[in-house]
Amino acid sequence: MKRIAVLGMPNTGKSTFFNRFTGATASVGNWAGMTVDLMMATLKIGEVTADVIDLPGIYDLRGFSEDEMVVQRFLESTPLHLIIIILNTVQIDRQLSLALQIKRLQIPAILLLNMADEAPKFGVKVNAEKIAQHLEMPVISMSAKYGNQYGKGYDAAIDAIAQTLHQQEHPICVRNISDCAIDDRQLATELDAILQDAVHISTQHSNTLTTRLDRFLLHPILGLPLFFAAMYLMFQVVYTLGTPLQAFLSFGLDWIKVAALEPVFTPFPSFLKGFLIGGLYDGIGTVVAFIPVILLFFFCMAIVEDSGYLARSAFLMDAFMERLGLDGRSFVMSLMGFGCNVPAIMGTRVMRSPGLRMLSMLVIPFSLCSARLNVFIFMTTALFTPQVAPGVLFSLYLFSFAAALVTALLFKGQFPNHDPLVLELPPYRFPTIKQIFVRAWVEVKHFLRWSNQFIIAGVVIIWLLNHLPMDVPPASKQTLSGMIGQAVQPLLQPLGINSQLAIALIFGFVAKEVVLGGLAVIYGASNDAGLGGAIAHQIDWVQAYSFMLFTLLYIPCLSTIAVLKRESKSAKFATLAVVWSIALAWITSFLFYQGARLLGF
Template sequence: FSGWRITVKRIAVLGMPNTGKSTFFNRFTGATASIGNWAGITVDLMMANLTLAGIPTEVIDLPGIYDLRGFSQDEIVVQTFLESTPLHLVIIILNTAQLDRQLSLALQIKHLQLPAVLLLNMADEAPKFGVKVEADKIAQHLQMPVIPMSAKYGGGYEAAVEAITHALQHQEQPICVPDLTDRLLSNTQLTSELDTILYAAVHIADQQQDALTTRLDRVLLHPVLGLPLFFAAMYLMFQVVYALGAPLQELLGSGLDWFKTVALEPALANLPPFLKGFLIDGLYDGIGTVAAFIPVILLFFFCMAIVEDSGYLARSAFLMDALMERLGLDGRSFVMSLMGFGCNVPAIMGTRVMRSPGLRMLSMLVIPFSLCSARLNVFIFMTTALFTPQVAPLVLFSLYLFSFAAALITALLFKGRFPNKDPLILELPPYRFPTTKQILIRSWSEVKHFLRWSNRFIIAGVVIVWLLNNLPPGVPPASAQTFSGMLGEAMQPVLAPLGITSQLAIALIFGFIAKEIVLGGLAVIYGTSTDASLGSTIAHQIDWVQAYSFMLFTLLYVPCLSTVAVLKSESKSAKFAAFAVAWSIALAWTTSFLFYQGARLLGL
């Protein structure tokens, strides 16, 4: 069989932002997507391998772009990919209700003579906006298959897959387009051909509106009520996450403790004490403390998926744009900061859509102050341990407000250093309620991301913390004579004015690697087996003022190692990454100092 060669065909998925491209990609590829590196391209792209009618196929999801002539980072990535990567097929995804603004992208692909299939997504929504499309006439003009469909609900999906498979079977040789921009039509030619197609095949009623969207926008985009309603919605979301997540977290923690008592301790009873302590008190307890937060993460991203996919997140960018403009930012920066609530890393990478270097740099400086899911774990634990169920959601919400405040202060102070002249172009999609399947897929994807990072960082961090807490041999664990005790005491001149103890200092130091390590580190440092006993132990050693000061410092100080790495790679400047780290430490120390010392002066 050595002479046999299996040919893998390659498909690229291309479309404008907010056209449902990722929804189609997820439906088309299932759960097989992963990150791939591509020669000559500065970013990683989503890719998946599947089989279509017996043909091994590689599918690549390209960044959303508006124009192949553009100069944004994402547009350059797509240009470079098409120039350097041979393709058997391009799948173009457009919004059926917005063909007057989007069909130009399909025209550009046509004139590059790339084999393509055009999918008119959200075809079920077009009639709400008075849009009627004759797909067969568009297909005649573009000389490619054109299939109306709904990636969200699956209408027309089978016909789309059939068209894609048929086109792939008949395209034997891959094609790439060197000197892509030189081969594109001029704007005048493109506009003329676009007008011809629109006149013949796209019919738009004079009054095009979605009644529900119009009614909701009158309230949710109100110049006075809009922002208070948005923050009220966020607060309600935190209440739901806390009310449902805390009992589930406690249940999972109890289950892990039961397994340890019933199965793990008897199985390891005959091991040497040092090894037994390492496996149970170090590795298992540390990882178990973090694993107990999986229900909370799932609920948080379940709610965030509803907010984002419903179209409300885009409206928050619109509401905040006027304020952000005064800070040297715009609504896109606000959206990226909201994305940072999940993870700072993809939010920083998302700034590539900004053409202005100043806007990108300033946005990257403020995004690390977004309260990411890893910090959320720490805060939910601390609020549960030291505050009543009535007060805990308010405390958690206040930390989100501090997160926003830190970003705003940073932007105000440094907007002169990073000037921005890039105008904001923002389309507000109609309100849509995402399907349960979409929400669950998004939520589970974030949980998998959390578990992936856990495997990479948390285990190593917990092991190191346990070793520091139990070495050198012959000294009491977690005492001042251990390496961790020495390290904590060395940090006390800096952290004692903030009310942060030597034990908490150790967790902060290792939190620089990944904030997920903080909880596992605390479990090892305090030598407790369950989330409940850890909370009780900490509550007996520090008061709520110290806990809140610790949470403020955790919120604002150095972002995790992966965030620092992506800051350096995206800014292409080690100096900028170092500046971002130094500023976050300075702001964290100052904020915690003012809070702690002010609270003590007031007798709290």
């Protein structure tokens, strides 16, 4: 088994190449000796089988930021047969220094000049053969986005990788990168020589489309309203298209239950039948029914990110975020937390300031992740009209931003930051349909794999709590769940949250995916109507919104807490995040619920 590392600067299309190269079959795993999860895949390259590891994007090999130190530790502890370097052709004058650093490691390497299709638009011309002579490694111009649609660069890259692997019998490990004598003056001299000999950049050429769009979308007054309007439009699309698809999938799951499962399990004892159908199937099925909504959400987010607009949101928000002790990168990580808080928190490694990292990690868990999203879409569908529901959903996103801002204001003094923001805005791009679908599907698979670790256990426990002891009515006050609900009722009653909703919240601490599955089990045990109808019969919209606010803000899931502790290297910090989130959730829900009741709602 041979081993390949894929390495490059951020926003160079490294992940796009990795997904195309591996067929989007990569999995996330903890690499031996590392404290960070890395993307890796095993595939056949020619006659050779190889592990391919996608390393974090870095700017420098010498380890200034956490991500750069992760790459440094990986290279010093892992023997490699080949390094694939991915650079952006348009920014070759600023990125070749990384290839020169890797050259000094004396590990076989191939340089892929990605985004070569965009280079002519910016007046960039490169001579790959001359660069190869200077670097003493194969250099190939290509487009990971379009593959072989743009010349034959991608096929040439695969051939070069296969040939190099065939020739390299034994892996090489760098014991100490600092011994490789990476000298800044020498690097600058070599870089200048390559640029003079092999690269021509027109000073009069510019990308007129990007320039024209930025004049409008980065306008100092209109920029932010346009961004939030675009996000609201995205929620409208997700809700309008996702809800009918979700209803169709729910109908199919109900049909399977009635037509297939119930006849099969009829001879079973009633307790076991109820457990298998009313517990496992209904609980997990309720979560699965929201796959179309989650897929649409990630589809839209892939468009926003890959088009280059997400990076511009960091630019737009930087001045405002700076007043809170954060910067534009913190805003982007919060947006990425809409998918899942865990990778967003891990993404703060690119920040070199410890204070900025800690404060960013404290605010990211307030991002409305996809696990919370399916709960909110269900609740808004059950208790609000189709005309009002998208606005309600958008308001929850605004509340998540508000919670992050309040948190930053209160804690910025404890986590000072003096690290300036250095941000490179990519040109606007039109992502391919395949690229968007692959990205969205990978995220959905990650969501399902991550959630299934907890949903089954959570649903089983909740069902048992609702049916034990066996000699009392299911989901009644005499059951174990009823006792737990009554115990926490004094704390949650001022928020309008009843005992049934309280049980779901308690198990939501393990994973927010359990909240919806738990509600399906709890209300399914006490009501023959559909889940939405059962909940709408018991609570009004004020209680529902208070419940959603609490779900949005209270304890991050167990996985998020574990990552907070690991990334901060502080149990005290993780405890602070938990205690503060519970306090903020209670105060916010209390003010909303009591205020709404005072106003007569």
